[in-house]
Amino acid sequence: MEDNLAQLTLRLETLVGELRGIPAEVERVDDSDQVRRLIAQAAASASELRAMHPVGSPEQGSQERRSRHDVLKELQRGLVMRTIVHASVLDDPRRAARIRELHASGDLHRVVDEPIQQVLVFDRSVAFVRITPVDYAPGGLVIRQQSLITSLIDLFERTWQRARDVTEPERRLSPREREVLALMAEGRSNSAVARALSITEAAVGKHVAGVFAKLDLPATADDNRRVLAVLAYLRGSAR
CATH class of the missing domain: 3.30.870.10 (Endonuclease Chain A)
Structure with a gap:
């Protein structure tokens, strides 16, 4: 496009x-x-x-x-x-x-x-x-x-x-959330993401939670939200 x-x-x-x-x-x-x-x-x-x-x-x-x-x-x-x-x-x-x-x-x-x-x-x-x-x-x-x-x-x-x-929920990720998601797509853990971005692991956890919320990925027993978020990133639907 x-x-x-x-x-x-x-x-x-x-x-x-x-x-x-x-x-x-x-x-x-x-x-x-x-x-x-x-x-x-x-x-x-x-x-x-x-x-x-x-x-x-x-x-x-x-x-x-x-x-x-x-x-x-x-x-x-x-x-x-x-x-x-x-x-x-x-x-x-x-x-x-x-x-x-x-x-x-x-x-x-x-x-x-x-x-x-x-x-x-x-x-x-x-x-x-x-x-x-x-x-x-x-x-x-x-x-x-x-x-x-x-x-x-x-x-x-x-x-x-x-x-x-325009009536759909806002799903735009912040620049930091996109950085976190990109590193998640490389298979990195929260601690590895924290080291890569020089931020605390707690901050990474907040960004990951923000990604889940904006991508409408509620916690369920059947789905792995981390995998679903990475799939959305790879498809280009998480921006």
């Missing part, structure tokens, strides 16, 4: 670098306000929106309330919306509450842990992509070239399938 994203991002960046003038099917717009106006125009007539957001919106106060109002209005109009957000967005309780409200209202949200690019695709007719893959970078590409739109839709759908529902 990350390789596919990197390849697509490189393709888009190469395309931006080669632009001379304003081609008919890909337009570079450096004015962020103009990008927002074009997005609003597309939303007014579209029947479906696929969106990917790497971070939370920088909007505050009245701007954020207006954005929320606009989304709810489009949902009432009948716009079908699906949105993928990066898990870091949920670290802000206010944004997390807003996302869950929109999800309950019909703007279905899923969450991913891997890096994603900011993309909006309206129907199969127009897409908006940030010019550079940097948070809050100004401007964007307005894409009407069908081959690129098809690639973006394919990327979205494959990411959507891998993502988890």
